[in-house]
Amino acid sequence: xxxxxxxxxxxxxxxxxxxxxxxxxxxxxxxxxxxxxxxxxxxxxxxxxxxxxxxxxxxxxxxxxxxxxxxxxxxxxxxxxxxxxxxxxxxxxxxxxxxxxxxxxxxxxxxxxxxxxxxxxxxxxxxxxxxxxxxxxxxxxxxxxxxxxxxxxxxxxxxxxxxxxxxxxxxxxxxxxxxxxxxxxxxxxxxxxxxxxxxxxxxxxxxxxxxxxxxxxxxxxxxxxxxxxxxxxxxxxxxxxxxxxxxxxxxxxxxxxxxxxxxxxxxxxxxxxxxxxxxxxxxxxxxxxxxxxxxxxxxxxxxxxxxxxxxxxxxxxxxxxxxxxxxxxxxxxxxxxxxxxxxxxxxxxxxxxxxxxxxxx
Amino acid sequence: xxxxxxxxxxxxxxxxxxxxxxxxxxxxxxxxxxxxxxxxxxxxxxxxxxxxxxxxxxxxxxxxxxxxxxxxxxxxxxxxxxxxxxxxxxxxxxxxxxxxxxxxxxxxxxxxxxxxxxxxxxxxxxxxxxxxxxxxxxxxxxxxxxxxxxxxxxxxxxxxxxxxxxxxxxxxxxxxxxxxxxxxxxxxxxxxxxxxxxxxxxxxxxxxxxxxxxxxxxxxxxxxxxxxxxxxxxxxxxxxxxxxxxxxxxxxxxxxxxxxxxxxxxxxxxxxxxxxxxxxxxxxxxxxxxxxxxxxxxxxxxxxxxxxxxxxxxxxxxxxxxxxxxxxxxxxxxxxxxxxxxxxxxxxxxxxxxxxxxxxxxxxxxxxxxxxxxxxxxxxxxxxxxxxxxxxxxxxxxxxxxxxxxxxxxxxxxxxxxxxxxxxxxxxxxxxxxxxxxxxxxxxxxxxxxxxxxxxxxxxxxxxxxxxxxxxxxxxxxxxxxxxxxxxxxxxxxxxx
Numbered sequence: 033x034x035x036x037x038x039x040x041x042x043x044x045x046x047x048x049x050x051x052x053x054x055x056x057x058x059x060x061x062x063x064x065x066x067x068x069x070x071x072x073x074x075x076x077x078x079x080x081x082x083x084x085x086x087x088x089x090x091x092x093x094x095x096x097x098x099x100x101x102x103x104x105x106x107x108x109x110x111x112x113x114x115x116x117x118x119x120x121x122x123x124x125x126x127x128x129x130x131x132x133x134x135x136x137x138x139x140x141x142x143x144x145x146x147x148x149x150x151x152x153x154x155x156x157x158x159x160x161x162x163x164x165x166x167x168x169x170x171x172x173x174x175x176x177x178x179x180x181x182x183x184x185x186x187x188x189x190x191x192x193x194x195x196x197x198x199x200x201x202x203x204x205x206x207x208x209x210x211x212x213x214x215x216x217x218x219x220x221x222x223x224x225x226x227x228x229x230x231x232x233x234x235x236x237x238x239x240x241x242x243x244x245x246x247x248x249x250x251x252x253x254x255x256x257x258x259x260x261x262x263x264x265x266x267x268x269x270x271x272x273x274x275x276x277x278x279x280x281x282x283x284x285x286x287x288x289x290x291x292x293x294x295x296x297x298x299x300x301x302x303x304x305x306x307x308x309x310x311x312x313x314x315x316x317x318x319x320x321x322x323x324x325x326x327x328x329x330x331x332x333x334x335x336x337x338x339x340x341x342x343x344x345x346x347x348x349x350x351x352x353x354x355x356x357x358x359x360x361x362x363x364x365x366x367x368x369x370x371x372x373x374x375x376x377x378x379x380x381x382x383x384x385x386x387x388x389x390x391x392x393x
Numbered sequence: 394x395x396x397x398x399x400x401x402x403x404x405x406x407x408x409x410x411x412x413x414x415x416x417x418x419x420x421x422x423x424x425x426x427x428x429x430x431x432x433x434x435x436x437x438x439x440x441x442x443x444x445x446x447x448x449x450x451x452x453x454x455x456x457x458x459x460x461x462x463x464x465x466x467x468x469x470x471x472x473x474x475x476x477x478x479x480x481x482x483x484x485x486x487x488x489x490x491x492x493x494x495x496x497x498x499x500x501x502x503x504x505x506x507x508x509x510x511x512x513x514x515x516x517x518x519x520x521x522x523x524x525x526x527x528x529x530x531x532x533x534x535x536x537x538x539x540x541x542x543x544x545x546x547x548x549x550x551x552x553x554x555x556x557x558x559x560x561x562x563x564x565x566x567x568x569x570x571x572x573x574x575x576x577x578x579x580x581x582x583x584x585x586x587x588x589x590x591x592x593x594x595x596x597x598x599x600x601x602x603x604x605x606x607x608x609x610x611x612x613x614x615x616x617x618x619x620x621x622x623x624x625x626x627x628x629x630x631x632x633x634x635x636x637x638x639x640x641x642x643x644x645x646x647x648x649x650x651x652x653x654x655x656x657x658x659x660x661x662x663x664x665x666x667x668x669x670x671x672x673x674x675x676x677x678x679x680x681x682x683x684x685x686x687x688x689x690x691x692x693x694x695x696x697x698x699x700x701x702x703x704x705x706x707x708x709x710x711x712x713x714x715x716x717x718x719x720x721x722x723x724x725x726x727x728x729x730x731x732x733x734x735x736x737x738x739x740x741x742x743x744x745x746x747x748x749x750x751x752x753x754x755x756x757x758x759x760x761x762x763x764x765x766x767x768x769x770x771x772x773x774x775x776x777x778x779x780x781x782x783x784x785x786x787x788x789x790x791x792x793x794x795x796x797x798x799x800x801x802x803x804x805x806x807x808x809x810x811x812x813x814x815x816x817x818x819x820x821x822x823x824x825x826x827x828x829x830x831x832x833x834x835x836x837x838x839x840x841x842x843x844x845x846x847x848x849x850x851x852x853x854x855x856x857x858x859x860x861x862x863x864x865x866x867x868x869x870x871x872x873x874x875x876x877x878x879x880x881x882x883x884x885x886x887x888x889x890x
Contacts, residue, residue, distance in 0.1 A: 040824035042810040043752075044568065044731040045760040049767055049818040108765065150766040150818075188605055257440055268775070322771035322782060371780040373802045374405075374640065375653035380802075382653035384661065 038113040052151075053298065053317070054109030056266045061116060061312065064152050067253055068120070068246035071178045074192020076124035083131035084121065084198070086117025095160045097146060110149050114138050117157040117312060120247030121305060122164075128196050130168065134160040154359045155316045157201035158352040175210055175243040210244045211237065211303040215295060216348040222334060224292035237302035238389035241291070248349075251301070258311025261348025267315040270324055275300065275310045275338075294343065306338060309351035319359045324363075326369035333358045399601075399628050404641050406778040408811045410568050410732065413758075414606060417691045417698035418571040421580060424702045425715055431473055431499040431706035432484045433459065437746040440466030440536040440543050440673040445497060451478045456682055459497050464528065468543045470535040470744075471682040473704035474500040488730060491738030499706065511680040513757065517590060522551060525594040525677060532676035533683045533746075535669035538562060538573075538637070539729055541747035544669055554658040559597040560646060561588055563604040563667045564637035565629060567730025570750045572687040572863040573667050575700045577604070579610035581618040584667055587674030591665055600625040601646055602667075602695075607632040610860035634732060635809040639664040641778050653805055668749070688744060690716045694723035694753035709740040709751055713789040723753035724761075727875045731758075732810045747814040750785060765818040773812035773822060779805050783812040795829050803829055 061219040068076050091111035095102045118134050138160035165172045178187035187195060204227045209217065213231050220230040233241040247254070261267045279300055284295035300306065305313070314320060314334045321330050334354045341350025372378050438440035443460035447453060453472040460470040474814035514520060520528075530545030550556065565573040577584060592600050597626040602619065604612045606629045619625040630636050630645055640651045642664065642705050649660045657664055675681045684705055691698040696717030703712060713719065727734040728748050738848065740751075773783035781802045803826060812822040 038736060039821050040810075040813075040827050041734060042814045042823070043727055043734070043754055043759050044411070044724045044734040044814065045819065046408065046813060046815050047760070047763070048772070049762065049819070050817050052763050053768070053817050104763065104765070110768075142430075148766065150768045151525075157531070249826065273472060274402065280743070317768050317770040320769075321775045321786065324775075366782075366785070370782055370801075371405075371777075373653065373781060373805050374644075374779040375650045375655065376802075376803065382655065383650055384652065385649075 035104045050110070053266055054113050056264050057113055057261065057312065058109060058116065059116070059122070060260045060266075062257075062304075064250050064253035064257055064308075064376060065116070065120065065246065067123070067250050070181050070206055071241075071249065072176070073179045073181050073186050074189055075187065075195040076300045077127065078192055078196035079124060079126055079131050080119040080120060080246075083119035083135050084112060084115040086132045086135035087111050087118070087139050090136050091144075094140060094144035094148070098144065101150065105149065110151065111139060111143075113131050114143065117247070118160050120308065121157065121245050123172060123175050123245055125195055126171050130164060130171055132348035134164050137163045152318055153362070155313060155319045158313060158355050158359075160177035161352045162356060173213065175213070175245070177243050178241055178249075183245045198369075210248065210348065212241065212342060212348040213300065216342075219293070225293055225295065232303070234298055234302055237299075242303075244303075245305070247312075248303070248305045249310070250305045254311065256309040258307065261311060261315075267311065267317075268324075268327065271315045271320060271331035271334070272310040274328045275314055275335040276306070276356040278332040278335030279306060279339055282336060286339075286343070300339070300342070304338075304342070304349045309334070309338070313351065315385065316357050319355075319362060321362050321365045321369065323366070323371050325364040325367050327369075329365055329369065330358050330362065333361065381392045399626060399646075401628070401645050402628065404633075404645045404778060405638075405774045406811060407635060408776050408814050410634055412568045412632070413691070414569065414571050414574070414607065415850055416569065417689055417692075417700060418574060420575075420699050422572075422575050422687055422700045422702050423715075425711060427501050427503060427505065427708060428704070428707045429472060429500070430479070430709045431476075431501065431704060432707070432708065432743040433470055433473065433483070433497045433499060433706035434486060434671045434743065435460050435495045435497065435539060436469060437470065437487075437705070438468040439637050440464065440468070440542070441595060442495060443467060443470045443533075445481050447478045447493070447497065448787055449478055449480045452502075454478070454506050456508045456511065456684060458682075459499075462533075466543060466546060467761055468535050469531065469682075470705075471683040472498070472499060472682050473503045473706055474499070474547070475504050475506040475786060485738065485742050487684070487737070487742045487748060489738065491742070496743070497706075500753055510694045514677055517586075517677045518593065520593075520677070521591075522594045522596060522711070522800070524672075525590055526679075527682070528677050529594070529673055531682070532672070534669060534672045534676060535746050536666060536682075537672060537686060537746065537749070538666035539733075539749055541745075544665070544673070546662060547665070548591065548640075550656075550658045550663055551594070551596045554656075556595050556658060556663055557661040558596050558599045558601060558647070558663075559588070559595055560639075560643060560657075560662055560664045561600065561602040561667055561670060562637055562639065562642060562664050563602055563608075563615070564642060565608070566605060566632075566634045566637035567732050567734070567750075568634075568687045569691045570730050571691075572689045572700055572749050574608045574611050576669060576671060576687055577608070577667055578614045580671060581614040583674045583678075584615070584670045585618040585625070586678060587672070588665075588669030589622065590673050591670060592624070595663055598624060602627045603630050603636075603642055603646060604628070604629055605636055613742040635761070635778060635807070635811065638778065638809055681780070683746060686744070686746060686748070688712065688748060689750040690752075691721060691750065692727075692753040693755045693758055694719045694721050696720050703744045705746060706742055706743045709737070712744070712751055713740055713753070719753055721755060723761050724756045725754040727752040727754060732804045732814065733808065762819045764820055767818055767820060772815045772817065776811040776815050778809060778811065779807060781806060783826075784820075785824045786829075786876060787820060787822050790825045790829045795833055798826075798829055799833070803832045803833075812859070836863060 138156035142156035142159035143152045236242045280297045283297040283300040287296045337354035338350045441464045444463045445460045457472045457474045462469045479498040484496035485491045486494040526545045534544040537543040616627045643657045643662045667694040688703050726737045786798045786801045810823045
């Protein structure tokens with residue numbers, strides 16, 4: 033009587049879809065993004081648009097080549113999210129081609145070469161950021177002090193166009209180091225922390241009134257976005273808590289040992305992309321482990337690596353490197369850390385009750 | 394002193410589907426009028442089909458045995474009403490395949506006349522456990538929650554296990570279904586008597602009636618019925634699918650997990666459904682076999698969702714007609730609940746012992762969407778009540794490595810469907826698992842067949858050789874005897890000469 037394809041149940045479904053998941057992440061990013069775009073003015077808006085549009089075009093072309101239907105895949109929001117996250121990790125006044133090259137690396141190399149959505153081993157946005165950082169170290173480390181829209185320093189619409197597309201930025205006038213970059217440089221000159229003047233107060237870092245990429249500033253709004261994702265159960269608490277917790281513990285320990293050489297945990301937490309990384313990047317569904325214990329290990333690894341790279345390696349900031357290194361471990365973590373199966377012990381053997389009457393209460 | 398607050402234990406995973414029970418929860422159970430024809434399948438249970446005892450043209454009374462139990466794992470089938478047997482033949486099964494199964498067709502005479510020798514028991518609680526189990530077996534009672542496992546086999550578990558607790562499953566965690574809810578509200582005393590009989594048959598000292606917290610009226614009714622019995626406790630359990638899964642319910646109540654590949658009896662617990670308890674009451678107190686059951690007819694495509702008392706063998710068309718027909722063409726016809734029920738090919742098929750619901754669902758309710766690639770969101774991992782990694786199992790099955798999926802725990806999956814339900818990519822995970830289980834079973838059968846063939850072929854070769862050898866020996870013997878005879882004849886001739 034009724035034509036129905038014989039697919040097994042359930043014949044009802046949660047209101048869940050890939051598009052909804054991605055949409056919620058974008059929504060969570062929106063406040064911090066909007067605030068940062070206002071804070072860094074027209075050049076940042078242009079760079080953001082260029083990066084996102086490039087990511088979408090690259091996605092559409094890749095889907096076409098792969099012979100996949102373009103509309104449902106493009107509308108799932110994953111390419112938009114990748115472009116968006118990448119834009120948030122770029123210096124706001126970087127030239128347009130940084131955004132284009134980054135988007136191409138993220139979508140083509142890091143995502144579609146691996147087989148498209150769900151198949152990539154590494155977080156596409158982070159692969160792109162690392163590739164850009166290594167290839168174009170100058171463009172990727174020129175930061176500006178915030179020049180809010182309509183403020184005295186605002187270059188204006190045309191000025192913004194000239195900066196993003198014409199390479200006209202007079203960076204000397206506005207350039208400024210990030211907190212972590214500044215500390216790294218000064219420490220390498222042999223100074224101790226108490227001799228270094230802080231360039232940003234913790235309050236500035238919390239609010240976003242500091243130089244850096246868009247995703248590095250405004251820790252507060254990013255944190256709120258992250259909490260929203262937790263509330264909506266898009267991400268679970270495991271990775272953020274493990275990552276931030278590890279970073280705080282390690283940074284705190286070293287700071288206690290030698291406060292003149294090691295930054296305090298609060299600065300570690302508020303500067304750089306740790307909040308963005310903990311809630312939006314390390315939690316990337318595709319590239320993080322699936323079990324609770326695996327996620328805790330993964331998050332702790334990210335936190336530890338961030339500290340190690342920031343403190344002892346050549347780069348002032350290490351979130352992208354840390355996440356990519358832990359991404360590489362994800363298959364291994366997933367292999368060794370599986371949930372315990374009902375009725376079995378951790379080794380997979382069926383449970384045995386030695387005391388046959390133990391069930392009696 | 395009995396307390397209503399009992400400590401519950403944590404069960405992993407689970408989902409909260411929209412329960413939709415308000416569509417039909419407030420409608421009391423109605424008797425469906427006698428249909429024109431009944432199609433009574435000989436297999437309405439797990440195990441061997443029953444063997445027919447009646448012929449075409451024969452007149453039968455209500456409750457008369459139509460087909461007897463065949464083997465240890467089987468259940469008899471009785472006449473749901475009085476009438477004439479129209480034939481014993483093939484009829485579409487109450488199954489997704491719609492394949493034909495052996496079915497007795499009965500034309501009711503409208504008198505609804507019971508058989509004379511019903512044999513009710515005046516003092517049921519004086520019966521021995523064996524006698525209770527025997528009556529349950531004779532009444533054709535099977536697990537009415539949908540599993541259709543012959544109940545008497547479960548009652549006899551006392552012989553092999555050390556049992557201490559009987560759990561009565563009144564969770565009804567599937568959305569839409571309200572048949573157990575209504576039964577508990579309307580026949581709590583009868584159910585309680587059935588429960589006490591089951592407990593007596595099993596020899597358990599403690600009885601826990603587990604009812605989800607979304608059924609406060611049923612809980613109250615059962616509490617009232619249980620008030621006189623200190624060993625019986627009514628326990629409210631969280632409303633979360635799949636709370637009605639036997640192993641998970643036992644875990645929530647006792648904190649103990651049933652060992653893998655084992656039975657709840659391994660930890661001293663046996664679970665029976667409330668409707669089964671009612672059937673046991675009917676069988677022992679009144680001598681009535683299992684000939685009807687309560688079914689929920691629901692879904693947005695049904696004009697008037699209801700709870701109906703249905704004679705086994707009633708074509709589902711009659712149920713739909715009684716509920717005012719369809720308001721629109723349903724996209725899915727489901728037997729059972731939407732989570733674990735099975736699709737039906739048509740409403741021509743009959744109601745059977747295990748069918749607790751008929752759902753006609755609209756597109757809006759099914760929410761089917763095209764499958765997208767897995768984004769490894771791990772929702773399936775967090776909702777799995779069995780601690781499995783569904784996404785990895787499905788990926789292995791898709792790649793054809795069934796053995797890998799088995800080592801990941803495929804056989805520990807209870808097919809509750811929580812993973813498919815939650816999947817944002819709408820991947821039909823359970824479909825993969827069922828496919829793999831079927832494929833593995835087929836392989837095992839093929840392997841078994843191969844082994845048997847080899848064994849038989851070898852036996853035949855041996856036999857042939859044995860025959861040959863025997864022939865050769867016989868021949869040699871005959872030859873020898875012949876020679877002997879010749880020799881003797883020759884000797885005799887010589888002697889004569």
